[in-house]
Amino acid sequence: MFKQLPADETEIIGIVFNGKALQAPKGISVAAAILSRNPDHTRTTPVTGSKRLPFCMMGVCYECLMVIDGQANRRACATYVEEGMRIETQLGVGPALALEGGGSE
Amino acid sequence: MNNHYQLLVIGGGPAGLAAATTAAERGVTCALLDEQPTPGGQIYRAIEAIPEQRAKLLGPEYLRGRKLVNEFRQSAAEYFPETQVWSIDKEHQAGLLHNHQAHFITADQIIIASGAMERPVPFPGWTLPGVMQAGAGQILFKSAGIVPDNGVVLAGSGPLLLLLAWQYLHAGVEIRVLLDVTPFANHLQALPELPRALLAYRYLSKGIAYQLELKRAGIPIMFGVSDLTAEGNERLQRVRFSHAGKRKSIVSELLLTHFGVIPHIWLTQAAGCKHRWDNSQQCWRPELDDWGNTDIEGILVAGDGAGIYGARAAEHAGRLAGLQVLSALNVISRQERDQLSRKDRKRLHEERHIRPFLEAYFHLPDNLLATPGNDTIVCRCEEVTAGQIREAVAAGHENSNQVKFFTRCGMGPCQGRQCANAVAHIVADARGKSVAETGLFRGRPPVSPLTLGQLAQLPKKGTA
Amino acid sequence: MSSDVIIIGGGLMGASTALQLAMRGCRCIVLEKDSPGRHSSGVSAGGLRQLNRDPAEIPLTVEAAKMWRNIEALLDSDCDARFPGQLRIAENAADMEKLERRAALVRSLGYQHEEMIDRDELYRLVPALSPHCVGGLICREDGYARPYHALTAFRRKAQAQGAEFRSDTKVHSLRKKSGAWHVRTSQGIFNAPILVNCAGAWAKAIAGMLDEPVPLTPKALMLMVTERLPHFVDPVMGAASRKLSFKQMQNGTLIIGGALLAKLDFAREKTEIDWLRLTESAATVLRFFPQLKNVRIVRAWAGIEAFMPDNIPVISASQTCSNAYHAFGFSAHGFQLSPVIGRILSELILDGRSTLPIEPCHIGRFNNMEKQ
Ligand SMILES: Cc1cc2nc3c(=O)[nH]c(=O)nc-3n(C[C@H](O)[C@H](O)[C@H](O)COP(=O)(O)OP(=O)(O)OC[C@H]3O[C@@H](n4cnc5c(N)ncnc54)[C@H](O)[C@@H]3O)c2cc1C
Ligand code: FES
Numbered sequence: 001m002f003k004q005l006p007a008d009e010t011e012i013i014g015i016v017f018n019g020k021a022l023q024a025p026k027g028i029s030v031a032a033a034i035l036s037r038n039p040d041h042t043r044t045t046p047v048t049g050s051k052r053l054p055f056c057m058m059g060v061c062y063e064c065l066m067v068i069d070g071q072a073n074r075r076a077c078a079t080y081v082e083e084g085m086r087i088e089t090q091l092g093v094g095p096a097l098a099l100e101g102g103g104s105e
Numbered sequence: 106m107n108n109h110y111q112l113l114v115i116g117g118g119p120a121g122l123a124a125a126t127t128a129a130e131r132g133v134t135c136a137l138l139d140e141q142p143t144p145g146g147q148i149y150r151a152i153e154a155i156p157e158q159r160a161k162l163l164g165p166e167y168l169r170g171r172k173l174v175n176e177f178r179q180s181a182a183e184y185f186p187e188t189q190v191w192s193i194d195k196e197h198q199a200g201l202l203h204n205h206q207a208h209f210i211t212a213d214q215i216i217i218a219s220g221a222m223e224r225p226v227p228f229p230g231w232t233l234p235g236v237m238q239a240g241a242g243q244i245l246f247k248s249a250g251i252v253p254d255n256g257v258v259l260a261g262s263g264p265l266l267l268l269l270a271w272q273y274l275h276a277g278v279e280i281r282v283l284l285d286v287t288p289f290a291n292h293l294q295a296l297p298e299l300p301r302a303l304l305a306y307r308y309l310s311k312g313i314a315y316q317l318e319l320k321r322a323g324i325p326i327m328f329g330v331s332d333l334t335a336e337g338n339e340r341l342q343r344v345r346f347s348h349a350g351k352r353k354s355i356v357s358e359l360l361l362t363h364f365g366v367i368p369h370i371w372l373t374q375a376a377g378c379k380h381r382w383d384n385s386q387q388c389w390r391p392e393l394d395d396w397g398n399t400d401i402e403g404i405l406v407a408g409d410g411a412g413i414y415g416a417r418a419a420e421h422a423g424r425l426a427g428l429q430v431l432s433a434l435n436v437i438s439r440q441e442r443d444q445l446s447r448k449d450r451k452r453l454h455e456e457r458h459i460r461p462f463l464e465a466y467f468h469l470p471d472n473l474l475a476t477p478g479n480d481t482i483v484c485r486c487e488e489v490t491a492g493q494i495r496e497a498v499a500a501g502h503e504n505s506n507q508v509k510f511f512t513r514c515g516m517g518p519c520q521g522r523q524c525a526n527a528v529a530h531i532v533a534d535a536r537g538k539s540v541a542e543t544g545l546f547r548g549r550p551p552v553s554p555l556t557l558g559q560l561a562q563l564p565k566k567g568t569a
Numbered sequence: 570m571s572s573d574v575i576i577i578g579g580g581l582m583g584a585s586t587a588l589q590l591a592m593r594g595c596r597c598i599v600l601e602k603d604s605p606g607r608h609s610s611g612v613s614a615g616g617l618r619q620l621n622r623d624p625a626e627i628p629l630t631v632e633a634a635k636m637w638r639n640i641e642a643l644l645d646s647d648c649d650a651r652f653p654g655q656l657r658i659a660e661n662a663a664d665m666e667k668l669e670r671r672a673a674l675v676r677s678l679g680y681q682h683e684e685m686i687d688r689d690e691l692y693r694l695v696p697a698l699s700p701h702c703v704g705g706l707i708c709r710e711d712g713y714a715r716p717y718h719a720l721t722a723f724r725r726k727a728q729a730q731g732a733e734f735r736s737d738t739k740v741h742s743l744r745k746k747s748g749a750w751h752v753r754t755s756q757g758i759f760n761a762p763i764l765v766n767c768a769g770a771w772a773k774a775i776a777g778m779l780d781e782p783v784p785l786t787p788k789a790l791m792l793m794v795t796e797r798l799p800h801f802v803d804p805v806m807g808a809a810s811r812k813l814s815f816k817q818m819q820n821g822t823l824i825i826g827g828a829l830l831a832k833l834d835f836a837r838e839k840t841e842i843d844w845l846r847l848t849e850s851a852a853t854v855l856r857f858f859p860q861l862k863n864v865r866i867v868r869a870w871a872g873i874e875a876f877m878p879d880n881i882p883v884i885s886a887s888q889t890c891s892n893a894y895h896a897f898g899f900s901a902h903g904f905q906l907s908p909v910i911g912r913i914l915s916e917l918i919l920d921g922r923s924t925l926p927i928e929p930c931h932i933g934r935f936n937n938m939e940k941q
Contacts, residue, residue, distance in 0.1 A: 002237065002245065002357050003254035004253055005276065020798065025249065027142065027154065032249035040340070041234050046797045047488040051188075053234040055485070057241035058147060059140055060222045062486060062519040064562060069250075071863045073518065073554075073796050077244075080142055080187070093797045093821050097697070098860040123570065194841060208845075430626055500725065503736055510611055510717040513820075518796055518867055549868040551843050554796065558862035561851035563844065 004036045013054040013083045027028045031057060031064045031076035034087065042076060066090050074099055106203060106210065107163040107183060111137045111201060112430050113212035113370060114182075115190055119170070119416050120148020120408025120423035121218030122177040127427025129182035131436050136210070137177070138188040138201065142172045144433060146220055146242065149417045151248040157214020159250050162275045163344050164268075166416070167247075173420065191551035193217075193376045194568055195401050198561075200551070214403045214430045219371055221366040221409035226261075226469070227476045227483045227491070230335025231362070235342075239363035248531070252278050253359050257496065258344045260284035260333055264312060269361070271315045274322055279472050283319065284330040286364075287466035288470050295465035302462030309557040331473075334358055343385045347543045365467055368410045370520065374548035376404055382541035385464045386413055387474070388526070389545050396429035397422060405429065418456035421449040475534040476527055483531070484524040491531055498535040505529050518554065521546045571760040572596040572733070574918065575752050577740050577775055579603075580610035581716075582896045584723035584734075585911030586641075586765055591730035593915055598761070599796035600754055601731065602739035603799065606720035606822040609903070610768055612872035614792055614806055614814055614826045615716040617905045619682050620655045620708040621671065624879050626902075626928035627680055629909055632925060634682075634710055636908040642781040644907060649819065655711035656686075656694065658857065659704045664809035682708050691697035697801050699857050702791040706809075713805055713816055716904055723907070728895035740768075743778040745890065763918060764893045770875040772883075772897030776932075779888045784878050785898055786933055787869040789833040789840040792825065793847060796865045797821035807859070813853045823864070825854055828901060831871035851911075876900045878938070883914055884930040895919060895932055 010025040015098050017034060024033035031054040034042055041051035054064035057077045063075040069086050072094025076087070114125045118140035125137040137144075145152040149170025159166060177184070185203055192200035201208045217369075223238045230236065230562060239259065246252040256279040259270055270283055302309060319326060332347040336354075345354040367388035378399040379392045390412045397405040405428040408419035425446050432442035476483055477525055479492030489512045496510045505528050508514060514528055515521030521528075525546045532543040574590055576583045579601025587597040601607075617637055641647045642884075659665045668685060675683045678860075686694070687704050732902055739755040743764065752759045766775040770787035798821050805816040805857045812827035829850055832841040847869060855862060877883065877898035887893035894917055896910050910924070916923045 001254060001443065002251050005250040005252060007250050014376050024389060026248040032245055032251055035245065036249070036251050038254075045486075050232065050488075052232065052238070052330060052485075055241065056223060057244040058222065060522045061225070062517065064501050065518065068276070073865055078140055078189075093799050096799045097801045178816065179874070192842070192844060200844060377841070403572050500721070501605075501728070501734070502721070503604055506607075509723060510606070516868070517863075550868065551866060554865035554867050555862050556865050557795070557851045557854055560848055560866060561855050561862075563848045 001038050002035050013081060015081050015085045015087060017087045026081065028056055028081060029048060029057075029077050030066065030081055030085070030087055033081050034066075034076060039089070041089065044092055049092060056059045064069045067094055106136065106183070106208065107134070110134045110210065110212045111434055112214050112216065113210065114138070114216045114218060115199070115222055116218035116408070116410070117141065117144040117201050118148060118218060118408060118419060119173055120220070120419035120426070121146070121216065121408075122173045123420045123423030124216045124373060124407055124427040125182040126177045127424050127447065128430050131431050132430065135182040137182050137214075138183060138185045138190060140189055142186050142189065144184065144186070145170050146172075146179050147244070149174065150244060155247065156250070156412050158391065163247060163272055165526060177449045183477050190372060191555050192554070193372055195377050195427065197315060197403055202555055202559065203551070205559070207555055207563045209515060209563070212246070214405065214433055215406045216397070216407055216430065217410055218406070218408045219369040219410045221413055222522070223367050223430065224364045224367045224526065226362070226473060227481050227524070227527050228333050228335070228338070229478055229481050230266070230341070232482050232485055233337055235337065235339040235358050236335045236360045236362065237551055239265055239361045242361045243269055243272070245275070245536040247274065250331040252276050255359070256281045256354060257361055258282055258357040259282065259361050259363070260330070260346070262469060263363050263365040263461065264502040265366070266313045266436065268314060269363070270319055270324065274319060274324065278461065280324045281355055283324060283326045284333065284344070285326060286333060287328070287330045287467055288329045289329050291468055294468065295462050298465050302459050303464065305459035308459045331460040333362075348368060361386055362532045364469060366409065366413055367526070368412060370410065371486050371520070371548065371552050372412070373406055375550055376401060378404060380545065383412065383509050384463070386395050387469060388413070393423045398429065399427040403433065414457055414460060418453055421453040424449045437475045463535035471530065474527065475530040483527045484512075484514040484517065486519050486523070487513045489514035489524075494528060494531045494560070495535050498532055503536065505532055506547055508532055509546055520549065570598065570757065572598045573761055573806050574598070574659070574765060575600060575750060575759055575761040576765040576767055578604035578769055578772070579610060579724070579734055579736070579781040580767060581606075581720055581723060581907035582769075582910050583765070583767035584720060584727055584900070585907045586767060586914045587732040587911070587913035588723055588727035589915035590778055591732040592917065593919055595919070596760060597727070597811050598734040599734045600738045600752065600759065601734065601736050602703065602742055602755070605724050606693065606717050606732060609874045610720045610769075611717040612870055613716045613904045614816070614824050615713045616652065616814065616816070616906060617652070617712045617714055618655045618708070618805070618902065619905070620706065620711055620901070621657060621683070624674070624678060625881050627675070627905070628926050629906055631680065631682065633906050633909040636713070637905070638906065639762045640714075640729045644722035644726050646675065647717065647721055648719040650712060650714035651819065652710055652712035653805070654694070654707050654709040655805040655807070656839045657706045657807045657809050658691070658698070658702050659809045660702055662703070667692060667809055670705070682710060684709065688728065693875055695802055695806070697858060697860065699859055702857070707804070710805050711805065711816070717909070719904070721938070723889040728890065736782045740775065744773075751894070752894045762892055765914060765918070766895045766897060769897060772875055772895065775790055777891050779887055781887055781894055781932065783883065783898070783932065784938060787835050787873055788832065788876050788878045789831040789845060789873050790901055791829045791842060791869060791871045792824060793850070793866050793869040795823040796824070797868050798823065798864060808853070808857070810855060811853050812850065813857070817856070823861070827853065833871070833873065835873070841871065842871060874899070874901050881934045882906075882930055884910065885928050885932045886917060888933055
């Protein structure tokens, strides 16, 4: 669907997308970095589980919500890639919360 | 970042940059905030770091941004990128998120220059992966050098569509077809505005030149298209539409749509400023005086956030707002303000010549804005359909806010930014009322989300 | 326009009263200055709580709870009501003592719905809770519903029974002429022999038109709601010695409140979120659920509610005028009571007395106070 035009001397950094190591030009948004890899989807909706990709790329539609460095619901188009960043597809409401209360067991 | 500035400018596009530079040059302490990592706004996005080759593909108008950004960089204005404003109030206190930390800062004067967003127009299939807004395509191009790989269909109405087609053409992107949904009837409606538009000949001739160039390159352009539908199993496979009395379709995995732009009013709404529905621009906009003052003392708006006039007009309006702030702060007298503003006011006036024509020419038909099909999703976040909205109206929910309460339409993370207008149009249509009467969703802060942790750690007043 | 009863206020109390009267054959018209549920009733936290109510309200809340259990039979809608219990958490021995005293009081009045639980039971019910808590007081029958849906269900059912609702109809003045009320509004004059004041935070103005001063204070209560989260907690929670009201709705969002006041410009009906107060609220939530640190707040709002000095409502006939009735001043906990309030008013109006004990809610209790 998308491709990256050959870039002149841009600095390249390493990110991890769904467990796979990838390279991305420094300074671009997470959404751009992921879209250039033509993913099937970047999230599924909490209501019906339908697949979505970023839509507006300017921070207003919230379609690009992904799990970034363990935090769900981050806007991938308004978050910029950093060395070692872990990015995951967000499924519905995202990963379960820690039940770290514990109690007496 | 200090706790207090004389001037706070929100938004680093042409309006914000010009406003901040104007004020800072006269010694006013000024902070400019922006969500983006670099100055330039939507139009001059990534202007500082862009590779020369890519900049050329974007055209000469894009390069204008360099001068503006340079002047801003040289001024004493402080710049805070990747900073979100999540609240703003009539006492001039703004809640910010900077380096993942929440702060409050105050300012004597605030200029909101948050620009415009693409008008979201729901149509069947618009939520499928592979359907995006044209602006998204342009942002990917400007900021990351990412372009469609395997062909693209462009559809909608408005100058940006043509510009993007032209830029893609130069970048070697295969444009399968350009589908123009502008109704033919508009051509006639716009005719009376043509003489004034001729005063802004530059814009008209550019539009015509782009079209000719696309034609020459063999890119099919279809006019008078309607019933746009995106189809596919879990992702876009086909774009269907009506043209010249026939139903047609084209295979594509990417569709970029554009239906004009509307002011980003979420901050002015949060501040409690008065807004009105503009029938010609088909959007809500804050009520302003000639200098950009809202009805709240010391809060101004400049640029497309005030109403859509384009990048050059935004620059002039930014300078006017900057001068107004200088006079409000008693740095210059009113006479000086008036004198210094002459050139920008004249240019602003000239820039606006083209608008009545464009607004009439690209006026979107009500039946497109009021989402005809009942199955079409209107609220992308909560997945509420046009049919559910109509049912709610039939059950006695009489305005947009009641429909929102009942259907959750507009209660998802985007806070109704994508569905507010469509809901207002659908409710107005169903009740035989005007959009102005059915109303806009009430703003519910925060303007952009902040976490419980960030809120809990919010320092007490004025301790940024 | 004439009817049997004019009800001022299209909130829950007005709608519930209209329904009960309509079911008994009265022609009612509800006059609402904005739109039904625009204020408290549409924007509340939706808590269905018997727990920790003023003793004066206990008979009413217990009856209301029965009605909520069966709400579908009354309203043809379940209002998304759920009953996972409401809980007040104790963080230390002093809290436990406070809750024990409360439980004893309720038992002494002959009611069983409030029950002490120990630490084990607390963590069995709420495993996600921070480990520092020691026990709590629970009402297992309590829960929550969706307020605007409930309001809509009341309205729709009342309409189906013949009641009429008028939006954008503000009552300006009242006059009694040959045994009938003449109600002048922004949309013309309405007549009826009987008048009901369910005007919420604006009820003082209506009572004023009856020459009946009441010490009502309008206040704006804030709530915030988060993004949708995976399911992690069932009961609605409060704390024994902290301002907290916390629940996870069916759709996964958390609703966070706790009697926190927004800035209110009552004359202009404008509220403004007081973020510094919400800061406390966020800190309290994180004290009990530190794992929510990175959860985003997507919306905050405030609703304008009527508060009485003793925090119990006025439910009574007027003292100054015959054929005029009041139900207002629910002091931030009227949602749960709403079904029973309509019934009480219909009884007062049609039978001359209520089957439930409402003497403590009489408007006359402020007589001396107002004179002072
Ligand atoms: C944020 C918040 C959270 C809450 N949480 C809970 C909870 O969890 N559990 C619970 O039990 N309760 C809760 N409550 C309280 C509950 O919502 C209220 O007690 C209840 O809704 C009151 O209903 P009402 O009909 O008296 O008032 P309202 O809903 O305010 O209705 C009164 C209506 O009268 C109209 N009116 C006023 N003057 C005029 C006039 N002159 N002419 C025509 N119309 C007029 C108003 O516009 C208004 O719509 C909460 C309230 C708030 C604000
Ligand atoms: S793509 Fe729209 S907010 Fe990110």
